[in-house]
Amino acid sequence: MQIKNFVVDRSLKELTIHRTVELPIACYETTINQNINGYIPLHWHDELQFVLIVKGEAVFQINEETLVVQEGDGLFINSGCLHMAEEKEQSGCVYICLNVSPYFVLPQELYTTYVYPYIQATNLPYLYIDVNETWGGNILDAIMKINQLIQQKSSYFEIDIAMKLMFIWQNLLINGFPLEYDQIEMQKSNRMKQMLNWIHLHYAKKIMLDDIAKAGQLSRSECCRYFKRILKTTPLRYVTDYRIQKSLSLLQQAEANVTDVAYQVGFNSTSYFIDKFRKSMNMTPLAYKKYKMEDD
Template structure:
């Protein structure tokens, strides 16, 4: 499995109580599968792709606002073609320790009164339309503030995050046992190589199994064949590109690894109930 890495740590608590960043980087240097001891509120400004959060792999889009709980394995895999003209993706992110929440509630009765009955989530959450709009506005405002004003804004943001009921779960925590590690390894490999042919021999070797054992294991674990899983991932990526880019259908077909346009259109139409161009028109 890819080495679990921590792409950042919370700043020295003598100087900062939480961590806020405005990130503009090339997609290939975005953090790999990782975890850290902090809540992470993440707002995607530019770019789209797929996200691993706990036990779930899902596509994400520009405008998404997601809360990742402490110590949950996660990864944001941006489609390279979703970068801007300078080749960078863009997001705002605020990270804060759970101990910060508890200390603030102890020291400030006004905050404690707002948060007394709140149950902190254990799942990763994607916020709905109204909450996302509010959090995007608050994060953009924080980005233009100095450190003291940003701290003041955090006192508004914290109860808003944990008091929101406008969300869906996008990942549950997992125990990192052998089978879970293996499935994460498979998902990560597909995320990195979906644009190219992935042979059963290659993926079986990646997880240290022979081809026959891998096929049996995967079907039992996921309820589908590995080929179906890869096709599903490629279709999800194609959907995001149809929604958020102006690339031709033929170009998208090859970018996501289908390599045969008529076959891509047939598979897409069967899965989505409509051909790619009609699907795109829904979002224009």
């Protein structure tokens, strides 16, 4: 199953229901460049995420950090962490994505001891999974087998999946990662989500830097530092990029015209919208609309 358009709420929490079987998990192959944006946009979810790169290379951003994941290797992304992905150098990256509820990786009696401390740790936004490490190879092999189990749906396959998930989590713990809990880091993450939530609620209206800073209970300068450090951009540039992102699905509607779409997503000038769209997408909004109409 290829999720081509991420649905997120106003805080960037992904709204996709992660359930491809009668279990609180989803496992599917994703071709990055087939997403409506050409990349996997910034989002977060409560589920734990395991990634296995089966073709090409991907550049992931998790919270403030950026890293390249090579073919054959993988990635663990912790619950609640902001993340996005794009293929590296047009490598045609394809990866298997396994999302699972933290409550399902181990029996309920073991959750408090062996799961909760890990999803609360502020120094564990992600782990690079190296196929050449014993624990890493075990995890990546189990991801592949879970994907196969979901496709084949043989007798009692749900029990086999549950056993594989316990095996994955055991190997993650065997890695022996020292856990840390920093209240300030947790507060930073919450403030960032509050500012993003405010932008996604008001993007169609006029937005000032003061408004964004107020949403995060920060000064203007501190607000800018948050965006530069975590998202590698400025608050107002992020607003522009988000408006363009929101315009993509609108432009694909047969009855939509460029001027209407520009105003619907918060631009007060059609020419300004066209200029920013061209710089972001390497084509005009009208050319994008025609391209998508022909593609369908």
